[in-house]
Structure formats: C-alpha cells, structure tokens
Amino acid sequence: MTSPLTQLPAEIEAGLRAGRVVPYLGPGMLSLVPQYAVPGTPEALVALLTAKVSVPHKIRSRLTQAAQFIENFKHRKTVVDLMNNAFAAAPSASPLHAWLASLNLPLIVDTWYDEAMSTALHEAGVKWGEVQGLSQSEHFGSWTGWYDRDGNPLPDRAPDWATLLYKPIGSTSPAGNYLVSDSDYVEVLTEIDIQTPIPQEVQALRSGRSFLFLGCRFNDQLTRSFARQIMKRSSDRHWALLPDEPTRMEAKFLAEQNITRIALPLDSLAAVSAQAA
Structure with a gap:
C-alpha cells in the first residue's frame, strides 16, 4: 500500500516503518470515516x-x-x-487507519471510544490485542483490561502480539469500558503522575520512541494531561498534524513537549490513502 505520508518529513514515515514512531490518535480521526455514524468530538x-x-x-x-x-x-x-x-453503529475504518494497521507497529495509542482502529487491525490480519483504561467506579483497584483481537479478556499481553493498541480512556468494544465522568478522571489523574494507570508494557514500548499526533487537539487540560503522561520518558522529538492555529495553551504545550506542528489537514493524508487503497 502506498504511503499517505508523502507531504510530511521523510523521517516520520521512516520512523513509522522502523517502529520508532508511535501514532497517537484522537477523535478527529473519525472525520475520515463518514460512514461510521458515531460522535467524533x-x-x-x-x-x-x-x-x-x-x-x-x-x-x-x-x-x-x-x-x-x-x-x-x-x-x-x-x-x-x-x-x-x-457508539453502537457498525464500525468502519478509513484508508489511513488501514495503512497504519498494515505497518505492524509495536504500539498505537487511540484516545477515543470508537472501534475504527481496532477494525483496521482486525481486517489487516495482523497479530494484535489491546489494553483499555478502566473506570474505578466499576473496576476498583484494576486500572486496565486486556483483550485479544476477538474481544476475549486476558490477564495480560499475549506474547505473539505484533501490535498493542492502547485505549487509555476505554472503548465501546468489547466490554463498554469508559472513562467519561469527572470522577473517572479524578481517580486516574490522582495516580497518573506516578504512572500507575499506564500499563508497564506501554511504558516500555514508548521508551525512546517519538509520537505522531493525528486527529488530536490539546485545547483541554485533560487531553494535555493524558498526552504528557503517556509521552513521559519517550523521545525528545514528536510531531502533530494541527491545521488550525493553536490556542495559547496548545502552543505552550507543543513547545513544552517539543512537538513540531505540521499545518496540514488530516484529510490531505486521507486523500493519498484512498488513492492507494
């Protein structure tokens, strides 16, 4: 499949193919999947x-x-x-999701509740599984739930997974796990500074790697807090597709985390993906 990243610095694609760059997906990715009728903001x-x-x-x-x-x-x-x-609609994935799934990436972070990325991984036939954040109101004392590609619960990561999908605020599938209320976030944010809610496997996989933010905005304290803690002890160089002029707090966050803004719309990548599919 032809790369959709032709308009981006070559080092990003090279890093993705080598597993050195971690895609970090936000709800904006759903703008590429109009036939998937779930809320995208x-x-x-x-x-x-x-x-x-x-x-x-x-x-x-x-x-x-x-x-x-x-x-x-x-x-x-x-x-x-x-x-x-x-989030009950039948899931679908965009060509960009499919391209990312084809790379056998060690780690993908997906910070919305939809199933587009998991659908793409399933359709790509790769060996993968996921770990989701859990609400303490429903799973007191357990911060994460592990699932194989068919949605079966597991105690931990399976050794044959090529790709780990990390859903830090949960997902509609397979078990309806959601961090969504104030109390959900208070519980997590109380511990996230010392990294307790972030799985050890994710902490190990992010080490030394860069992040590529797609479909994300950082104009909310929660999104900044999660991104900051998930990126902790990773590389010192990252990128974000952010076509709109960043707010003052977004610009401050980008500078603080050494995230290079790429002022391109997400659908500029999607168009190349669709042509290549």
Whole structure:
C-alpha cells in the first residue's frame, strides 16, 4: 500500500516503518470515516447524552460534568448504556487507519471510544490485542483490561502480539469500558503522575520512541494531561498534524513537549490513502 505520508518529513514515515514512531490518535480521526455514524468530538458526544437525559443548562456542553451528573442522579449503568448506544453503529475504518494497521507497529495509542482502529487491525490480519483504561467506579483497584483481537479478556499481553493498541480512556468494544465522568478522571489523574494507570508494557514500548499526533487537539487540560503522561520518558522529538492555529495553551504545550506542528489537514493524508487503497 502506498504511503499517505508523502507531504510530511521523510523521517516520520521512516520512523513509522522502523517502529520508532508511535501514532497517537484522537477523535478527529473519525472525520475520515463518514460512514461510521458515531460522535467524533466531545461536543457531539455530550449533545447525544444530554438529549436523552436532562442536565443543568450550565453543564450541557461539558462532557465530563454532564456524565457525572447523569451518574450521580441516574446511576452509573445509565452512563454506560448511553455510551454504548452512542457508539453502537457498525464500525468502519478509513484508508489511513488501514495503512497504519498494515505497518505492524509495536504500539498505537487511540484516545477515543470508537472501534475504527481496532477494525483496521482486525481486517489487516495482523497479530494484535489491546489494553483499555478502566473506570474505578466499576473496576476498583484494576486500572486496565486486556483483550485479544476477538474481544476475549486476558490477564495480560499475549506474547505473539505484533501490535498493542492502547485505549487509555476505554472503548465501546468489547466490554463498554469508559472513562467519561469527572470522577473517572479524578481517580486516574490522582495516580497518573506516578504512572500507575499506564500499563508497564506501554511504558516500555514508548521508551525512546517519538509520537505522531493525528486527529488530536490539546485545547483541554485533560487531553494535555493524558498526552504528557503517556509521552513521559519517550523521545525528545514528536510531531502533530494541527491545521488550525493553536490556542495559547496548545502552543505552550507543543513547545513544552517539543512537538513540531505540521499545518496540514488530516484529510490531505486521507486523500493519498484512498488513492492507494
């Protein structure tokens, strides 16, 4: 399959092919999969949740606060059911997802709840499995859940996996694991500085590697906190596709983490992927 990275520095593709660059995917990747009808932004997701359950007006557009209100007044099970419904559409993947899946990358980080990347890995026929972040309200004392490519739970990573998919805030499949409410994030952020919620396997695989951020924004403290901690003790050089002018806090974060901004739209890569598919 032809590389979609022709407009990017050659060292990025070389690093991906050599396993030295880790793709770090955000919800913006779903803009490449229009036939996969699930929410592709926190704003779209909270709109779905609050359309089903009434929440105070002042938090209607704030995902974690709205989810916490629903959890407090309608029970955690209601939150999980709403999330399952929001992401219930049959999954699909873009050519860019498929290209990444074809590389047998040691590690892919995916920071949204959808199944596009796991679908691409499954369709590529590679040996892979995933590890997901778990809510302490449902799995007290366990920070992560491991699953093989068919969704079967495992105690740990299988030795024959070529690719590990890390879903730090959970996923709709196979078990409806979600970090989404304020309390979910408070529990994780309390420990993430000392890396407890991040699997040892992920910590080992990130060592010395660079990150390529695709479909991510850093205009929220939570996304910055997760990225900062997941990148800890990795390489000192990274890249992010960020076509829009960064906010002041985004620019500060990029400089702090030595992330080079590439001012290209994500669909510029997708177009090449589609032609190559």
